[in-house]
Every structure is written in structure tokens, then in C-alpha cells.
Amino acid sequence: MNTEVIFVDKNVNKEETYTQAVDIIRKGGIIAFPTETVYGLGADATNAEAVEKIFEAKGRPADNPLIVHVDSKGAALGCVEEVSENAEKLMDAFWPGALTLIMKSKPHLFAQNVTANLKTVGIRVPNHPVALNLLKRVKMPIAAPSANTSGKPSPTLAEHVYHDMEDKVPLILDGGPTKIGIESTVLDMTSEPPVILRPGNVTKEQIENVIGTVRLSAEVLGNGPKSPGMKYTHYAPEAPVYLIEDDSKLIKKAIEYIQGKGKKIAVLSSAEYPEADYHFPLSPETLYTSLRKCDMTDADLILAAVPVHRDDNDFMMNRLEKAADHKWFS
Numbered sequence: 141m142n143t144e145v146i147f148v149d150k151n152v153n154k155e156e157t158y159t160q161a162v163d164i165i166r167k168g169g170i171i172a173f174p175t176e177t178v179y180g181l182g183a184d185a186t187n188a189e190a191v192e193k194i195f196e197a198k199g200r201p202a203d204n205p206l207i208v209h210v211d212s213k214g215a216a217l218g219c220v221e222e223v224s225e226n227a228e229k230l231m232d233a234f235w236p237g238a239l240t241l242i243m244k245s246k247p248h249l250f251a252q253n254v255t256a257n258l259k260t261v262g263i264r265v266p267n268h269p270v271a272l273n274l275l276k277r278v279k280m281p282i283a284a285p286s287a288n289t290s291g292k293p294s295p296t297l298a299e300h301v302y303h304d305m306e307d308k309v310p311l312i313l314d315g316g317p318t319k320i321g322i323e324s325t326v327l328d329m330t331s332e333p334p335v336i337l338r339p340g341n342v343t344k345e346q347i348e349n350v351i352g353t354v355r356l357s358a359e360v361l362g363n364g365p366k367s368p369g370m371k372y373t374h375y376a377p378e379a380p381v382y383l384i385e386d387d388s389k390l391i392k393k394a395i396e397y398i399q400g401k402g403k404k405i406a407v408l409s410s411a412e413y414p415e416a417d418y419h420f421p422l423s424p425e426t427l428y429t430s431l432r433k434c435d436m437t438d439a440d441l442i443l444a445a446v447p448v449h450r451d452d453n454d455f456m457m458n459r460l461e462k463a464a465d466h467k468w469f470s
């Protein structure tokens with residue numbers, strides 16, 4: 141399969157591109173498109189064969205459900221049952237935006253592989269003009285996980301998608317770099333109080349300001365039973381990642397020690413370390429790009445400089461802990 145990358149902006153023949161994208165989705169194909177969080181790999185959420193193509197292209201385990209994207213609160217309400225007043229308040233407050241709400245799905249609406257046979261479904265309205273234009277034209281819910289190979293860092297640039305999905309997807313809509321750079325907050329509205337299954341740009345405090353107390357899942361707290369999809373390796377580059385306290389003396393010592401063993405080191409940090417073989421910036425917007433850049437080097441080991449006192453709500457820390465499989469350098 142040939143993979144076409146089309147830059148969707150004011151200057152190109154936009155309508156033609158959207159028609160092509162809608163056509164592919166309606167015929168049961170998959171395409172990659174930008175959202176404000178990361179790039180997604182989308183298919184008609186009501187077509188199991190189409191959705192299966194997403195799992196194949198990503199190499200994604202079948203028990204990891206997909207997030208469904210719709211163009212409005214109205215469209216979301218048409219997909220779910222027993223919607224609480226609080227869920228509607230959150231839709232009004234944060235949509236379009238980086239908050240995925242887990243709610244009870246209407247029976248027999250979504251393909252079973254979208255929800256991994258659960259009775260619930262994760263839904264959000266993305267806040268990106270390309271994603272919204274696509275959803276408005278296609279007029280159906282689009283199931284879309286991040287457009288990376290399973291286990292690898294999520295794509296924040298069309299190039300990242302091309303790297304992972306070349307020959308696996310016919311069309312990548314290029315909308316430039318994604319603004320937020322980290323996946324949506326996932327909030328389970330079927331528990332009381334609601335539970336944050338995955339931290340993201342929409343914070344616990346922001347949510348609590350709208351609906352009162354919510355909890356962080358045991359998995360987010362790092363000590364509990366794992367929920368679907370969260371038990372797998374995530375965001376990992378080729379070389380092992382170790383977390384290290386963000387202290388320049390300690391980091392310089394670590395660099396010297398590792399280089400003394402004849403190994404090459406890449407450092408991810410907000411401060412620069414010219415003594416390291418490679419240095420890449422660390423911020424929510426640059427996290428995945430930096431992890432992917434490590435794969436283009438011959439670094440044997442990656443150190444990520446993080447605060448020692450973990451804030452459970454810190455979404456960048458949450459992703460880094462997974463990338464490092466919770467290993468600390470010592």
C-alpha cells in the first residue's frame with residue numbers, strides 16, 4: 141500500500157483532501173489525522189472490519205479498547221446511555237478538548253473490537269480543526285487510538301506517523317505539530333466518584349472545579365490492579381530509559397560514570413547537558429519527539445531528568461514512568 145501524506149492547510153485544495161479522507165473511512169479504510177493531543181489512526185467505529193485494520197496496523201492487543209471521536213456533545217449523547225448530569229457538565233466545560241469520558245455505551249452501536257467487549261465506551265470531541273472538519277463531513281463516530289506502533293512513543297508530527305505507518309495506511313493528513321503533545325485525560329464516569337484512569341492536560345483540579353471530588357485510579361497511583369490497556373509497555377524507545385532526579389551534579393556524575401563504561405548516553409531534561417553524547421529537551425510538547433529522536437542515535441541508555449517528588453496528577457511524569465518501566469538510575 142502506498143502512503144500519501146497531504147498537508148491540510150488554507151493553501152491546498154482542502155475540499156478534495158477531505159472528500160478523499162471521508163471516502164476512505166466510509167469504505168471501511170483507515171486514515172491518520174491530527175488532533176490537539178497526538179495524531180490518531182481512525183476508522184468507522186461501527187464497522188468491525190475497518191476497526192480491525194487499526195489493530196493490525198498498530199500491532200495493538202485486542203483487549204485494549206479504542207477512544208471514539210465525535211464532532212459534538214449531541215453526537216456523543218446519541219452514542220451512550222444513562223448519562224449523568226455531571227458527565228454533561230464536563231462535556232459543556234471541556235469539549236471540544238482533551239478529556240475522554242468513559243460512559244455506558246448504547247448496545248449494538250459500536251463494533252465489539254472498539255470497546256474490547258466492554259459495556260462502556262470512551263468518547264471525546266477533539267479540539268483540532270482538521271479532526272473536527274473530518275468528523276463533521278464523515279458524519280459517523282471515528283474510533284481512533286494514537287497513530288503509532290503499539291508500545292512506541294505517540295506521534296506528535298505527521299513524520300512520526302509516516303515512520304510507523306508507511307505502507308500500512310493510505311492517507312496521513314498533516315496538520316503540523318500537535319499542540320498538547322500528550323494523550324487526553326481519561327475519566328471513568330461509570331464509577332462513583334468518577335476515576336481518572338489516565339492523567340492528561342485536563343487536570344484533576346479542573347475536573348473537580350466542575351463536578352466535585354474525583355479519584356486517581358490505583359494504576360495512576362502506581363500501586364494497583366491494572367485496567368485494560370494500561371498493563372502494556374508504552375512510549376518506549378529502543379534504548380532503556382532510566383529516571384533520574386533532576387539535579388545537575390547527580391546527572392553530570394551519571395554521565396561520567398556511563399561514559400566511563402564505554403557507553404553512549406542521551407539525556408532528556410529541561411536544562412542542557414553538553415557533556416552527554418546526546419541531549420533532547422523535556423517538556424509535555426517535546427516528550428514524544430525527544431523519545432523518538434533517541435531512536436535515531438546510537439545511545440545505549442537514556443536518562444530522563446524528573447523531580448523526585450512525584451505529583452500523581454503530572455501527566456508527563458505518568459508517561460515517563462511507563463517509558464522507563466518505573467526504573468530509576470542509581
Ligand code: AMP
Pocket residue numbers: 204205206207242255258260261262284285286323326337338367368369370
Ligand atoms: P489510546 O487511544 O492509545 O491513547 O488509548 C486509549 C486509552 O483509553 C487506553 O488506555 C484504554 O485502555 C482506555 N480506554 C478506552 N476505552 C475504555 C473503556 N471503555 N474503559 C476503560 N478504559 C478505556
Ligand code: MG
Pocket residue numbers: 285286294
Ligand atoms: Mg496510544
